[in-house]
Amino acid sequence: MQEDYIKLIFGLKIKQIRTAKELSLFKLSKITGLSKSYLNEIEKGKKYPKTDKIVLLAEAFDVPYDELVSLKLDKNLAPVAEILQSNLLKEIPLELFGIEERDLIEIISNAPMKVNAFISTLIEIGNNYNLTRESFFLASLRSFQEANDNYFPEIEQSAKNFFKQYAINQEGELISDELMIEILKEEYGYEIFFEDFKNFSKPELAKLRSIYIEEKKHLYINSETDLDQKRFILAKELGYNYLELKERLYTYTWISFENFDQLLNNFYASYFAGALLLPEDELIAKMNILFSEDKHDLKNFLRLFGSYTESPETVYQRMTNLLPKHFNIKDLFFLRLTTKVGSDNYKLTKELHLNQQQSPQANETEEHYCRRWVSLNVLKQLENAKPEDENHLISSQISIYPYNNNQKYYVISSATRDPFNPEYLRSVTIGLLNKSAQRKVKFLNDPSIPIKEVAVTCENCGMKDCTERVAPPKRFAKDMHSKRLNVLINDFIKEKSQ
Structure with missing residues (x-):
């Protein structure tokens, strides 16, 4: 160079x-x-x-x-x-x-x-906009996913080859924790330790799910981690090894990365993990049954989630892999938001927009996400829920964006508590553009689905008398002022040119 x-x-x-x-x-x-x-x-x-x-x-x-x-x-x-x-x-x-x-x-x-x-x-x-090197690389990764409709056939095939090599029946038989541990130990020389990270000498490590020491091939998994996350960690380690990915991240959740290859390989290993835990053909069959229902019933989604041990987030993300390829639903988005109990601040921690539409950037601009979003409302519902309902709350609505050509999205969101810190709540959301999804998803015609007009942020919203508004529409007002001024200037020029 x-x-x-x-x-x-x-x-x-x-x-x-x-x-x-x-x-x-x-x-x-x-x-x-x-x-x-x-x-x-x-x-x-x-x-x-x-x-x-x-x-x-x-x-x-x-x-x-x-x-x-x-x-x-x-x-x-x-x-x-x-x-x-x-x-x-x-x-x-x-x-x-x-x-x-x-x-x-x-x-x-x-x-x-x-x-x-x-x-x-x-x-x-x-x-x-306070964009960091990390933000830039994450944006590059999202662009890569979007360019491929978030579907990677070579990894799907690798997962299927893995099932064949280890004689795992993909139809109804979930890969067991014991088998994943056995393969990591016997095939790749791992030693696996389940320990309470709170007992480590460094208390800051307590919130990590796992740590991998490459030199010794030691994998430490926090014993406080949920079963679904333990399974994901094991499946992801299989992904790193089976796909022969050298550059890698060593903690989950990851703290930082040295280069883009580490971030990209982390995505590949995670994608492989999703393909192992929720095999393609089986999940497609279940999605076909779900989408063939005439009536909208959230219990059908809960039944689908309940057929796996994986978290709602893993299922939602897996659906974003399969919807574009197998259902031709490419206008979709995925969001993950977090908030602290008692707070009115929401942070977007993960996003994907295959439709190149609504791309919220309020984290960088310190704007306020629309409080009419189902993904924010379900978090408030969880905060006020009874203890027996706190494991998983689900909600949905048709969201109409009046300031974006009245685009309609069917949006479904699940909220859970952070197992490491019950004071924090998180929601995962998937949104499908109604126009492109109605041909494949019958229940979208059900008039019982709640409908709400929404915006991206309060600052960029012109809705009058919005009871959920938490910030003035300063960006919207500025844009409208500029547009009005341009009209007046053009009218003036036209008048003086006659």
Whole structure:
């Protein structure tokens, strides 16, 4: 990268000076005696000339030799140099989207000033919205999932191969904890320990579900973890090993990551875990039965959840894998929100938007999510629920977005308490665009489903007399003011032009 960097910086300087002196490649070629194609390769950062040729260029430009070979760029190109030297291009997962690093370098070479403006804009946006490196990588991962409709056939097939190799019947027979532990021990040399992390010398570790020590192949699972999460941890470890994923995260939930490959492989291993715990063909059959019902009844969802030992979140996420591929329902979203008992603050901790619509970013902008969302209401219901109902509450509604072409979504949400901290509640939600889902989901025509007009945030909502509003519609008001002002300006121009 250092060699490429030197070539590119030199090429940028040559092109900048040549352009400033109003010299075409043809003219520079005539002055220096160097071929036009060779000069073009230099400017693109593909070639670095020898000393005698640099002397010719310095004389043609009437600049000192040392200034020409210096890696220092003027202020207009300095941000581009910083980006290149920071190794950012190495960190961005370009290959996921079919982009070669050289492609970006050539774009920078062709229009350095415009690229500089673009990079500076991205940095400014990132600073304004408190976007971190973690946020950037998570956004890249979500984009990768969306580009593939969140369905990865090669991993589905790997899970099916796994079932065959270990003689597991996928129809009705769930993979047992004992078998997963046995495979991890016998096939991959694991030692597995179930311990109460509160007894560790570091009390901060108590809220972790698991820790993996790679050197010893020791897997520590917090004994306070729910059964469904223990199963997910075991299945995910099988995913790391069976898919031969080297770069990995070592804790669940993860705390930080060193590079994008760790984040991506964590997703692959998690996807494999979902495919093991909720086999594709079996879940599709159950979803077909659920969707064939004429009447909307949340008990049908509860029965589906109850047929597995996995958490509602795992089932919801697995459904986001299968709905686009097998039911052609691609306009959907998934959300996970958390709140503290007694608080009116909600934090979005996970999201996926295959429809490229409603993408809430209130975490970064400190805005307030719409209190008419079913995912927030079910959390309040759980907070006020009787002890016998506290394990899992479920609710649904048709959400209409009046400020987004009146788009209608069927939204279903489940709320549970955090097993490690009962003071915190979490809801997981899946939303299906009614228009695309009605052909496959019969019960969506049931008039008994509650209907509510919703927005994304209070700040961006123009609903009048909303009793659930917790913040003034300042962004909406600003947008409306700008639109009205544009209309007045256009009317004025039209009037004076007559």
